Amino acid sequence: EAEVAQSPRYKITEKSQAVAFWCDPISGHATLYWYRQILGQGPELLVQFQDESVVDDSQLPKDRFSAERLKGVDSTLKIQPAELGDSAMYLCASSLAVEQFFGPGTRLTVL
Amino acid sequence: QQQVKQSPQSLIVQKGGIPIINCAYENTAFDYFPWYQQFPGKGPALLIAIRPDVSEKKEGRFTISFNKSAKQFSLHIMDSQPGDSATYFCAARFYNQGGKLIFGQGTELSVKP
Numbered sequence: 598e599a600e601v602a603q604s605p606r607y608k609i610t611e612k613s614q615a616v617a618f619w620c621d622p623i624s625g626h627a628t629l630y631w632y633r634q635i636l637g638q639g640p641e642l643l644v645q646f647q648d649e650s651v652v653d654d655s656q657l658p659k660d661r662f663s664a665e666r667l668k669g670v671d672s673t674l675k676i677q678p679a680e681l682g683d684s685a686m687y688l689c690a691s692s693l694a695v696e697q698f699f700g701p702g703t704r705l706t707v708l
Numbered sequence: 709q710q711q712v713k714q715s716p717q718s719l720i721v722q723k724g725g726i727p728i729i730n731c732a733y734e735n736t737a738f739d740y741f742p743w744y745q746q747f748p749g750k751g752p753a754l755l756i757a758i759r760p761d762v763s764e765k766k767e768g769r770f771t772i773s774f775n776k777s778a779k780q781f782s783l784h785i786m787d788s789q790p791g792d793s794a795t796y797f798c799a800a801r802f803y804n805q806g807g808k809l810i811f812g813q814g815t816e817l818s819v820k821p
Contacts, residue, residue, distance in 0.1 A: 601751075628807065639714075639797050639811030640752065652806040688751050695740050695801065697809060699751035 599623040601700030603689050609706045615677035618703045622670070622691030628652075630697060631664055631674050632688040640688055640699075646672060679707045711735055712800050714812025721788055722820050729783045729815045731798035736779075738810075739803035743772065743783050746795045746814075755796075756783070788819045 602621040610616050622629050627648050632640035643662065645653040648669040657664065661680070666672040676683055684707045690697040713732045721727045731741075740759055744752035758765045758772045758781065765772045769786040785792055798812040 603751075630809075637814070639799075639814050640809075641811070642808055645806055645808065647806070653808060690751075692807070695807065696742070696754055696757065697807075698754065699744075702749075702751045704749070 601689055601691050601698055603687075603700040603703055605703055606701060607704045607706075609708065610679050611708050612681055613678040615675065616679050616705060617676075618674045618687050618689075618705075620672045620674070620689030620700060622672075622689070623693075623698060626691035626693050626698075627669070628692045629666055629672050630690040630692075631672070632690065632699075634686040634688055634702070636685070643674070676705075679705075681707050683707050711810045712798060712812045714798050714815060716815060717813070718816040718818070720818045720820065723788065723790060725788050725819070727785050727788055727792075727817055727819070729796055729798070729817070730780065731782065731800075731812050732778075732780045733800050734779060735800070735802075737802050737804055738800035740801040741772070741774065741781050742799050742801070742809070743770070744797045744799065744811075746797065752797060785817075788817075790819045790821050793817055793819050 629646045631643045634640040644664045646666045664674045686702045688702045690699045742757035743755045745755045746752040756767045756770045771784040774781045795814045799809045802808045
């Protein structure tokens, strides 16, 4: 069964360092999403791509976060510099039509 | 502003019981309502979903009831099992914002043996 792949699964970093997360969507899925999930809450959309174009990045803190999907397939989410409040699970999802399928996530801890 | 309100926050039932999780929304721009199941340390897994032109949908032991006029929908888990212990999220999809999903706050379900 096709799955969304994410790496790393866990990341521990110090405040002010740079971190990057990678996502490989299900093959053929044109739409890719990055969500942030704070412990005990539901996921919140950070950025949405349609192929290589950004569709929605209204909730992305652009002073420190960036995302790219250069060839319209895999994607990278970067945080620079990381802050204590960025500790969360970062989830990638992809969709072909309406249904969104999530990856296992990257658990980020900022010390 | 919380656009999808989910309750209860936590729920404990005995094996075989029927837990019910409720969600309510205000925005009429939603056109698709999925439920996700999430185990600790894992990503959310799509469980079942419904469109607003359908009042009920059943898949295995999971049933969604949808009340369009009340802007409410709920998840029922029949014959619940300890393996169903997880956090459940309802969500709603904006049809006019690129398919963006808005999630509820989650319900932590515990099914006791």
